Amino acid sequence: MDSDDDFNSSQASQDEFMEDSGADFDDDSDLDMDDQDVGFESQDKDIKPTKQAYETEFKVFDPPQIQDSQDKQIAEVSNILVQPPEATAILLRHLRWNKERLIDQYMEKPEEVLENAGLGESSEANPPKITKVKGFMCDICCEDGSDLDTFAMKCNHRFCVDCYRQYLYTKIKDEGEAARIRCPGDKCNRVVDSKSLDLLVGDDLRDRYHELLTRTYVDDKENLRWCPAPNCVYAVECSVKDRELPRVVPTVHCDCGHYFCFGCSLNDHQPAPCGLVKKWLKKCEDDSETANWISANTKECPKCQSTIEKNGGCNHMTCRKCRNEFCWMCMGVWSEHGTSWYNCNRFEEKSGSEARDAQAKSRQSLERYLHYYNRYANHEQSAKLDKDIYLKTEKKMQQLQNSTGMSWIEVQYLDTASQALQQCRQTLKWTYAFAYYLARNNLTEIFEDNQKDLEMAVENLSEMFEKPIDQLQGLKVDMMDKTAYCNKRRIILLNDTAENLKQGNIFPSSLLFYWIINNATGNWEFIVSLT
Amino acid sequence: MSAGAKKRIMREYGECLADTPPGMKINFDEQNMTKWEVLLDGPDQSYYAGGHFKLEINFPNEYPFKPPVVAFKTKIYHPNVSNDDKGSMCLGLLRPDEWKPPNKVVAVLRLIQTLLIEPNIDDAIEPSIANEYKENRKEFEKSAKDWVKRYAK
Known part of the structure; x- marks a missing residue:
């Protein structure tokens, strides 16, 4: 009975949380409770696997946690190297936080490592402090006077405190430099450590x-x-390496709510791997705006395939690039027309029909691209429209709450549905880029079926959203069902693509060559290389 | 510009007067001390011998925490001087990450003189001129001298 009690109390606290957390979603303790609850449920029912094939493990860090993990590493290495923490920090930054390499190199050639990191040639052992020195003249402002406050690091390049401060200000505020600010002394490479900096500058500059x-x-x-969302201060940790990117699409979910790809920092683009996304975006940039116009207004030169716009009435075309003369109507060589007539009526010309074949091929490839592009662009556009409608609906939800006396929690299904729509459309959008590069094999049919199912589910849900507000309430159950179905279809599609991306690893090495030349990634084959 | 910066520029001018590098004349206007005009003779042992070059040195507001900005007002055919109406230079001391506040203008002037004698090919602002200097010295010499005759007499 113990566990039942637990379950009940957990349920109760969950309800409480739902009811009073409307104002503050970001509270950590609330989230923790939520997590525990999910954990408990999965234990209890034992159905849901903890991680789907398309999901990647990651962890979100807030700024204090990032600071903390730096401090921990500094403290650890500081002990091993027997160097003060501020110097250890400079050493670690010098070797890009590669602890093992730092320790190895330092054990072997300590002087060289210190020198390269900007910590060499210390002539004073005492900790740095601000002092007055007799007969001193500052080499920067040319002020002298024995009452002048001065500062020098261990390299003993001494300047007045005002100049030192101004120097640090210029470096930090204007140049955005921090890790490698060197001593202001002529040709000195010593790096300014945090202890010296703390001594010299105010809180504002120190924070920066x-x-x-x-x-x-x-x-x-x-x-x-870093999470790329505007104004987001979180960083995400994920162990997926660059070289794994053709095999896995590491979408992460920042605590600020933003979904992005850990590999390329772009918005979530599952199921398409980063390599395809990059190629696709480039292609769209090059092609999309002009593609339609080109398709409608131009033809390619039958000889050199340059795109040609007909800018005069005459059908006698001379390609500006290769000087090929041809007829605009039949695409045949102009000389075959003879010189006596002007209007083209020679459909049967051999060279003409060949040229038209080539042309048709090139048009076909453009049409293929446009097929996928239009669907890609459409989902992008629809997602925006869905959102607009949702924002209007949200206002009406308030009215609904007021007029029918429903609670906040009872209208949340609209929010859930809207989020599902956004996410599914994002996925669908990228399935079209994925499909554009996909070479046909026995798996593509399953993929296309999954795509079709998800698309139909999404369109059904999207349609409901457009219903007038007074009908929405009656559709609640239906809408919740459709939302769940959309999410389910999305997971099925993503798991299928992700699993087949990953499964390339099991290819025997004798097939590796085959794999490389065919641009196969996992069980998928692409018409371009992913790297 | 702060009083400290002005004081420093005045002082540097005094030092320059006392110890002007040979072949150089500095026009200093006390009303506008952040802009120096320098007249520089092409060093005898260089391709620019016989030429007189007008340079402008501008001190930024943050001087001496940021380097002075040098511009050739007289056109010059040189790998380290931009071949446009700015005639700008950006190498060695003149780069913000190389410049240190105790560095002085006179060091910059000496650097420019040295560069007229021996261009720095590895840090060229005009790669095509640098390449010509390396691969086809004769052609380079011809253009450099030609430009001296045309612009710097």
Whole structure:
């Protein structure tokens, strides 16, 4: 009975959480509770696997946690190298936070490592401090006077505190430098450490300095990446390496709500691997705007395939590139027309029909592209429209709450449905880029079926969204069903593509060559190389 | 510009006056001390011998924490001077990440003189001229001298 009690109490607390958490979703303790609950449920029912094939493991870090993990590593290495923490930090940054390499290199040639990191040639052992020095003149501002506050690091290049401060200000604020600010002394490569910096600058600059250091830290670490959402301060840790990207699409979900690809930082583009996405976006940039116009207004020169626009009335075309003369109507060589007549009526000409074949082929490939592009662009556009409608609906949800006395929680199904629509359309959009590059094999049919099922599910749900607000309430159950179905179809599609991407690993090495030349990735074959 | 920066520029001008590198004249306007005009003779042992070049040195507001900006006002055929109406230079000391606040303008002037004698091919702003200097010295010499005759007499 113990476990039942547990379950009940957990249920109760869940309900409480739902009811009073409307104002504050970001509270950590609430989220933790939510997590525990899911864990409990999966234990209890034992149906859901913990991770789907298309999901990647990741962890989200907030700024204090990022700072903390830096501090921990610094403390650890500081002990091993017997160097003060501020120097250890410089050493770690110098070797891009590769602890093992730093320790190896340092054990072998400590002087060289220190020198390269900007910590060499220390002539003073005492900790840095601000002092007054007799007979001092600052080499920067040319001020002298024995009452002048001065500062020097261990390299002993001494300047007045004001100049030192101004120097650091210029480096940090104007140049955005932090990890490798060198001593202001002529030709000196000593790096300014955080302890010296703390001594010299105010809170404002110090905060900026540490912010910049943290930025370098995340940039340097291969397994960390900033969330690209505007104003988001979180970083995501994920162990997927660059070389694995043809086999896995590592979508991560930041605590700010943004879904993005850990491999390329673009918005979630499952099921298409990063390599395809890059090629596709480039292609769309090059082609989309002009493709339609080209298709409608131009033909290719039958000899050199340059695209030609007919800009005069005469059918006698001379390709500006290869000087080939041909007839615009039949695409045949102009000389075959003879010189006596002008209008083309010679459909049976051999060279003409060959040229038209070539032309047809090129048009066909353009049409193929446009087929996929239009569907890709359509889902993008529809997602925007869905969202617009949702925003209008949201307002009406308030009215619905007021007029029917329904609680906040009772109208949440609209929110859930809207999110499902956005996510499914995002996936669908990329299935078209994926399909464009996909070479036909026995798996493509299953993929296309999955695509079709998801698309139909999405369109059904999307249609409901357009219903007037007074009908929406009656559709609640239906809508929830359709939402669940969309999500289910999406998972099925993504699992299928992800599994077949991954499964290339099991190819025997004798087939490796075959695999490379055929651009196969996993069980998929693509018409382009992914790397 | 801060009083400290002005003081420093004044002081640097004084040092330059006392110890002007040979073949150089500095026009200093106390009303506008952040812009120096320098007249530079092409060094005898260089391809620019006999030429007189007008340079402008501009001190940024953040001087001396940022380097001065040098521009050739007289056209010059040189790998390290941009071949446009700006005539800008960006190498060695003049780069923000190389410049250190204790560095002085006179060091910049000496650097320019050295570069007229021996261009820095590895850090060229005009790659095609640098390439010609490396591969076809005769042709380079001809253009350099030609430009001296045309623009720098």
